[in-house]
Amino acid sequence: MMLFRKWTSRLACAAALATAPQHVSARPPQEVASPTVGMPARWNDVVLPGSELEAVTSSRTSPVALRIVAVRPHGDSFRYDFEFWGLEPGVHDLRALLVRKDGSTKSDLPALEVTVRSALGEEGMRLPNAPKPAELPELGGYEALLVAGGVVWVAGLGWMLLAGRRRRAAELAAQPKVRSLAERLQPLVERAMRGELSREERAALELSLVALWRRRLRLDEARPAEVIATLRKHPDAGPLLSKLEEWLHRPQPRGAEEIPALLAPYRNLRAEELDSDGAAR
Amino acid sequence: MTTTRPSVSQADLAHVQDYIKKVRARVGTVVVGQDVVVERLLIALFSGGHLLLQGVPGLAKTLLVSTLSKSIDLGFARVQFTIDLLPSDILGSEVLDQRTNEFRVRKGPIFTNLLLADEINRAAPKVQGALLEAMQERKVTIGPETFRLPAPFLVIATQNPVEQAGTFELPEAQLDRFMLVHRLDYPSPEEEREVLRRNAALGIQRQDKGAIVQTEFDVLDQRPVGSGNEIVAAMEAVSSIHVSDTFVDHVVEVVHRTRTHPDVELGCSPRAGISLIKASRARALMHGRDYVVPEDLYALAEDALLHRMRLKYGSIAEGKTGRQVLDEILRAMGGEARS
Numbered sequence: 001m002m003l004f005r006k007w008t009s010r011l012a013c014a015a016a017l018a019t020a021p022q023h024v025s026a027r028p029p030q031e032v033a034s035p036t037v038g039m040p041a042r043w044n045d046v047v048l049p050g051s052e053l054e055a056v057t058s059s060r061t062s063p064v065a066l067r068i069v070a071v072r073p074h075g076d077s078f079r080y081d082f083e084f085w086g087l088e089p090g091v092h093d094l095r096a097l098l099v100r101k102d103g104s105t106k107s108d109l110p111a112l113e114v115t116v117r118s119a120l121g122e123e124g125m126r127l128p129n130a131p132k133p134a135e136l137p138e139l140g141g142y143e144a145l146l147v148a149g150g151v152v153w154v155a156g157l158g159w160m161l162l163a164g165r166r167r168r169a170a171e172l173a174a175q176p177k178v179r180s181l182a183e184r185l186q187p188l189v190e191r192a193m194r195g196e197l198s199r200e201e202r203a204a205l206e207l208s209l210v211a212l213w214r215r216r217l218r219l220d221e222a223r224p225a226e227v228i229a230t231l232r233k234h235p236d237a238g239p240l241l242s243k244l245e246e247w248l249h250r251p252q253p254r255g256a257e258e259i260p261a262l263l264a265p266y267r268n269l270r271a272e273e274l275d276s277d278g279a280a281r
Numbered sequence: 282m283t284t285t286r287p288s289v290s291q292a293d294l295a296h297v298q299d300y301i302k303k304v305r306a307r308v309g310t311v312v313v314g315q316d317v318v319v320e321r322l323l324i325a326l327f328s329g330g331h332l333l334l335q336g337v338p339g340l341a342k343t344l345l346v347s348t349l350s351k352s353i354d355l356g357f358a359r360v361q362f363t364i365d366l367l368p369s370d371i372l373g374s375e376v377l378d379q380r381t382n383e384f385r386v387r388k389g390p391i392f393t394n395l396l397l398a399d400e401i402n403r404a405a406p407k408v409q410g411a412l413l414e415a416m417q418e419r420k421v422t423i424g425p426e427t428f429r430l431p432a433p434f435l436v437i438a439t440q441n442p443v444e445q446a447g448t449f450e451l452p453e454a455q456l457d458r459f460m461l462v463h464r465l466d467y468p469s470p471e472e473e474r475e476v477l478r479r480n481a482a483l484g485i486q487r488q489d490k491g492a493i494v495q496t497e498f499d500v501l502d503q504r505p506v507g508s509g510n511e512i513v514a515a516m517e518a519v520s521s522i523h524v525s526d527t528f529v530d531h532v533v534e535v536v537h538r539t540r541t542h543p544d545v546e547l548g549c550s551p552r553a554g555i556s557l558i559k560a561s562r563a564r565a566l567m568h569g570r571d572y573v574v575p576e577d578l579y580a581l582a583e584d585a586l587l588h589r590m591r592l593k594y595g596s597i598a599e600g601k602t603g604r605q606v607l608d609e610i611l612r613a614m615g616g617e618a619r620s
């Protein structure tokens with residue numbers, strides 16, 4: 001009889017185990033502390049069904065951070081010791097911070113809600129007033145003066161350039177177009193004959209004519225003293241140079257001369273030939 | 282002593298030009314060619330400057346000066362400069378007269394009208410200095426007394442540009458005292474043939490009991506072609522030659538360019554411009570003009586300016602010569618037309 005009872009109780013236990021549900025629910029979190037914001041709290045011996053879980057790294061915006069302190073097998077489940085920090089007051093579900101190590105679904109997990117209290121009372125955290133962007137002052141007097149001065153300077157420069165160009169264009173338009181060296185020389189020679197040239201003009205006219213003929217007759221290699229003697233005897237260069245000598249150097253120059261005849265050798269020369277760089281063109 | 286600023290008539294000018302032609306013709310009877318040198322000598326004489334002739338021996342420098350002095354009736358003395366020459370050998374000195382037991386002045390050869398200082402660079406600097414001081418001041422102090430040199434007074438110095446060993450080169454400051462420095466060239470082949478022909482025609486000259494071979498000096502007509510008055514008239518005529526403002530501008534420009542040329546270390550002094558204008562006036566007179574023209578400037582620039590310029594060492598090392606640089610300067614004048 002005793003043996004029968006022993007076996008009957010064993011069978012009853014076995015039957016009870018056989019008819020028990022396949023998964024184990026988490027124990028109710030009666031013993032879970034409700035920490036204040038920022039303070040750590042422990043939740044030990046939490047048995048959760050399924051494969052082993054691990055905590056995910058909490059993000060900067062996560063309201064709670066979770067660390068698994070210890071994991072132990074518990075039948076076909078596991079028993080966990082959690083440590084968590086609430087970063088914002090309220091009720092938070094720790095499931096959001098857990099994943100299966102084998103990557104399987106965690107839908108069978110029960111809710112793991114913890115409450116985080118605020119230490120600041122009902123009003124919560126008092127935030128400082130949001131700063132309002134200050135309005136920029138209007139452009140200061142010195143800077144405005146600089147800008148205005150710059151504008152005036154640029155405008156003035158532009159005006160001067162335009163005015164100078166316009167005046168030069170007007171002068172050019174007013175001048176008769178010089179076509180030959182004879183035409184360029186004629187007013188100078190006439191003024192030389194009348195003794196109206198300035199000192200500078202006299203010296204420049206005489207020496208530039210010497211230089212012109214030296215270039216034209218290719219006397220650059222000759223000694224300067226020979227050049228001038230040669231030019232005085234030359235049928236083209238000589239007449240005007242000799243007359244200029246008389247008009248510019250003689251104390252009482254003789255009367256008027258036939259200027260067109262003197263300028264005849266210069267009719268076929270370009271006006272620019274009198275300039276040293278013009279000859280090279 | 283009077284200072285005159287004469288106004289010379291055309292007739293006077295013609296007379297002076299005739300005199301100059303006669304002098305040149307007389308010199309031409311003995312010296313072949315060298316017209317330019319004769320012209321320079323007369324320019325120096327008529328414009329009161331001094332002349333340095335640079336040339337190798339044998340170009341008739343001494344004959345030329347001697348001939349000129351005889352042609353124009355001037356006192357002439359020649360001093361051969363040597364290393365042992367003393368200032369007193371030129372200027373004179375005080376000597377003790379043993380009869381009166383007093384010092385008396387014995388004037389040196391500088392007391393003449395035309396002094397030929399042959400090979401001036403062979404004498405010591407103190408001798409050169411004594412001569413050049415007398416040239417500048419035209420007076421000499423011997424002992425306690427100061428003597429004025431005769432007028433006209435013209436020093437014609439010679440210098441051999443080749444043999445420089447044992448010579449004392451004249452410094453720029455002393456070269457500046459010479460109004461003109463003329464560089465003699467060899468005669469042309471035609472002139473040289475004439476020199477040889479004339480020399481071959483010289484015979485011998487009986488003297489005492491023997492005879493000596495005649496030289497060019499012996500065939501010169503000893504009678505002068507004019508008197509001192511003609512020289513004074515020529516000097517007056519030179520000072521009456523018109524110098525235009527334009528010509529002055531040309532002179533200022535060329536002198537200024539010598540001071541700014543990149544190859545020139547020491548440019549010309551204002552004395553260079555003065556000399557150039559003085560010499561140009563004399564040249565104008567000799568060419569029959571009563572006014573100067575640029576040709577005078579170009580013809581005389583080398584003689585009046587070159588010895589007053591000193592090139593930079595780098596330019597000399599590059600092979601440039603003063604004559605090349607001066608030619609560059611003269612060519613550059615008038616290079617730009619301003620009207």
